[in-house]
Amino acid sequence: MAEAHEAVAFSFTVGQEGFYVDVSYDVFKALFYAAYRSWKLRCCRTLNSFYNSLYPGHPLRGIACCGIVAGLYFKGHDPSYQAIDWLESNLFRRYLEPRNGKVLACLVVGSGVYVVLIQLRQYILKKLFSYHGWMYQEHGKDAGIMPKIWSGLVKLCVGRNPSLFSCQNFLPSLPVPSLDETLQRYLRSVRPLYDDAEYQRMEKLAEEFKQTIGKRLQRYLWLKWFISTNYVSDWWEKFIYLRGRSAIMVNSNFYGLDAIYIRPTTIQTARAANLTCAAFRYRTELDHENIKPLMVQKLVPLCTSQYERQFNTIRIPGKETDKIVHYANSHHIAVYHKGRWYKVFMFYKDHLLEPCELQLQLDEIIRDPTQPAYGEEHLAALTAGERTLWAEARDTYFRSGGNRYSLEAIEKAAFVLVLDEEEFEIGTSMTGKLDDYAHAILHGKAYNRWFDKSFTFVVSKNAVFGFNVEHSWADAPISGHMVEYVLSEDIMHFGYDELGNTCGTPRFTALKPIKLKWNISENCNIMIEKSLAQATKLYNDVDLHVYVQDLYGKRLMKKFKLSPDAYIQMALQLAHYRDSGHFNLTYEASMTRLFRDGRTETVRSCSIESSAWVKAMEDPTVSREECVRLLRAACDYHQLQYRDAMSGKGIDRHLFCLYVLSKFLNLDSPFLHQVLQEPWKLSTSQTPTIYDDKRLSRFLAEKPQMAEKVGLTRLKCISSAGGGFGPVAADGYGVSYIIASEDLIFFHISSNKSSPETDSTRFGQRIKQAMEDMRELLEGQTSSVGSSKGEKKSLIDSPSADSSS
Known part of the structure; x- marks a missing residue:
């Protein structure tokens, strides 16, 4: 395979007859599409931030407010108490015609009035959400007058169809108890x-x-x-979290297991491709803030700030304190298989890969006969041992050259995917095998998980899934929400063909996985093995x-x-x-x-x-x-x-x-x-479980044959272990x-x-x-x-x- 499919836009060749320039237009196109995706994402986030600042209002209502102010003013009823005339005469007259200046002044006053009304509404909601008496009501008894009044005011003030971060502005601050x-x-x-x-x-x-x-x-x-x-x-x-100097493997990271009853396929690369593409669909929903905030009693929103660092996030080791680095965007994942690390791009010509296209790349990785470079197989053990040792190794051996490039490919990835060599079993009547499965996802062999990454997907040789999560950036319900979405999309949106492979026909075969190159010195390898020894001792005691x-x-x-x-x-x-x-x-x-x-x-x-x-x-x-x-x-x-x-x-x-x-x-x-x-x-x-039962019901009704094939019923739903x-x-x-x-x-x-x-x-x-x-x-x-x-x-x-x- 093209193991060193480097992203080089142009190169020089010098000979006796002069020099030649070789230009790769495909790479330039890839760079253009990457920049275009980033620009679109920034625009989307800016627009969402604007909408969120006005929530529970809407820009159209602001325009309507400006129209009402202007209409009243030109009808001879000045609602601004002469503020419009003052703005027109003192600010706008020197630049605009009198009528245009008055129109602009009406827009300024109308916008100001609307912003004040929105701020007042947000303040009222903030005070309303500071009340928690509703939690203490006994079930089945008539609520007191206060909870009823509170509920009515919340319904009156809160907006409809909030986006993921719409409610952040009016959530109250955590009070300091006496x-x-x-x-x-x-x-x-x-x-x-x-x-x-x-x-x-x-x-x-x-x-x-x-x-x-x-x-x-x-x-x-x-x-x-x-x-x-x-x-x-x-x-x-x-x-x-970040000040701790002991290993984060076992001590901090947590794990999650696959759906209990569902075994949609036994083909490792097919399952990995579906799950990875589903995760990127979820990331797109996050970026566009289409995921609705969770609401308690369908009325009180929960804070969603932890969702921001779910993807493209890494914990960087420090000698005294670690730090969390979140990248605005990432177009690739890092893949580990048989001791080798790969960079796999998830977009082509501004389009997210389909699972069948990603499976081609993962199949190439599986078939790759290349052996790991010296020190590469156990490299990730640095993330499993003591933090100070990893910080010293990172500063000494990964600051420049190919090692830095390869390390950045992992750290800047959206997440890590591990194609494991082991087979896992899951079910309600195989406790011993469940223990082995849980062990594998919690710590693996210490060197086959990148524990610093915000989360790592693990897919076994027989296509059983698990995930390992670094804990400092967020708590378990955030990852649980994402994984339930991913498991649902795996079955309900993508599915598998009769042979267990991904559905569809690839639109292109141009993309190849890039095998990362490492230059591990003897001294660096000694530190890797020392960290592995620490981690092995730790997980053997679990x-x-x-x-x-x-x-x-x-x-x-x-x-x-x-x-x-x-x-x-x-x-x-x-x-x-x-x-x-x-x-x-x-x-x-x-x-x-x-x-x-x-x-x-x-x-x-x-x-x-x-x-x-x-x-x-x-x-x-x-x-x-x-x-x-x-x-x-x-x-x-x-x-x-x-x-x-x-x-x-x-x-x-x-x-x-x-x-x-x-x-x-x-x-x-x-x-x-x-x-x-x-x-x-x-x-x-x-x-917690956040599963959408309505979506399951629709899937069972619309695709009964597929549901029967994967063993999905109302009793055996996509609930995790x-x-x-x-x-x-x-x-x-x-x-x-x-x-x-x-x-x-x-x-x-x-x-x-x-x-x-x-x-x-x-x-x-x-x-x-x-x-x-x-x-x-x-x-x-x-x-x-x-x-x-x-x-x-x-x-x-x-x-x-x-x-x-």
Whole structure:
């Protein structure tokens, strides 16, 4: 194959008879089309920014406003209180005829009036979205007068058909909780973890903090809130993610798996081509802001700022701090196969490649007999090891020449595609193989994933898909949204022919993959192998198990009139207590995307209520009725905590920011040091599902034969098996779960093999037993107990949660 299909526009050849110039018009055309695409994209983004600045208004309404002002003025009714005459006489008369000057003055006044009205409307919406009382309403009961008034005003003020970033201007800022409330919530959250003496010590530390430096730090935090759109997110990104010097593989990156039931093809390059083209279609939708923002209760928008860096983004290593670099556009992907790296262009003559055209390039890569260059096969291990080592290697060996060009081809790619040599299996009855599959997507062999890239698509030899995501740029729901779109497009838009190849006929065969060239020195290779050794030791210690809960799911939980998320969290509390013999600090990720630039907040699932219920379950003298009452009380309190976290009343992000300020000011706080050092022995996250059931119904109706061929039915939909992350604490568990359907839940459980306290497979059995015990407990109750007054149901039954590491 043309392994060095270089993009050279012209070259010189010098001989005895003079010199010759060889001009490649194809390359010039490619450069022209690339510049044209970039220009179109910039124009589109500029136009979208203009529309977004006026939302919930519209430019046509602004024109109408100008027309009304001009009409009234020329009819003899001056609505501007002589401002039009003043503008015409003092500004425009010297340049324009009097009538033209008056027309221009009417346009200026009309535009100004419309802008003021839009700003007022945005301000009103910002205040309305600062109200979160609607989240605390009990399901099934008549809403109070305030939520009704609020709902009516929102519907009156909000615009129709918002684009992806239309609602950003009127999202409120994340509020700073009061210091007293945060300290009270914190002390309440740790009461089950400490004995009386230790708890009294923490109370004393908290009071001392409040009376000494706490109020001063709180004032500085108010100043940070005043001058920034979000007082948490920039520090969270910098200090939690980018400042970390340990490996991001396993410790930070998370993974996601394929659809559960769908096996549309077994041809690797066909599946990879469909998925890649679907991802570029999604990127086009992002660039044009055609994707609608997610709305809670179809009324309240979620922040969409995290979508901006999904594609064309790389994490660059630094000696002390990494940085995230986002490129405005990218026309290619980077492909890894059998130790070789390739640059594959996705556009030809300003048109996105069709899957059949991309498959030709991927087939050439598969057939390429070329061996990897020295050091190339394990090169990506630099991204899997310690960050400082990678930063030193990058600055020393990749600053110039061919190495720099090849590295930029990967870093500036839209994303990375790995054509894996392994075969994966997925399903609900192959737990052991699921574990191997999850391991492969989480870390692979450490050298066959580029962990710095915003996300990496992995397609196995038998065409099973997975993806690995770098965590610093965004949280899991953003990637989940994209992957659900991609999996849907794979089946519903592109499809496969009878042999399992991509559909359609290639329009051209001109494009060839470019094999990247590397000049790896001996010293550089030593650093690569050192990083690989670090990464191998790290992933060999990971104990990862996927437990499939298919005995029952959220259907039965709702029948018991309990929130599925709270129900599962209580099952995890019971399972963990039985596994460890004591209560531990538990992390559940909640979102704060009701606020501008919001990311996550922590829900402390181990509470006074949950611990009381767990103790009751382990005490044979406690009656079934009392256990049920305590369970419902624990679920109620968990839901209350979740609502508090979503509405800006969390504990941990507030204390984290106070801790950062104390470090900036060189102020020592034993209380904050204690809080930030407490290990999360159980770190949990729910993976949300955003699947479009209406589109599935249309596809089943329009293409029943294709649906039958790939095994797609209403019961076996394109729902994913979810994903997971590595353990957060050395002697703790990481648990990510997804409610895949009404009767199916996947639990991704991670821990460290080196810890004698943990065992992921054992913990999966603990979860299974806890779920069985809870079902038995609740099924034994009469309907009167099941409808006791203690039960509530959140308006958000299964709140979205972010996979967090």
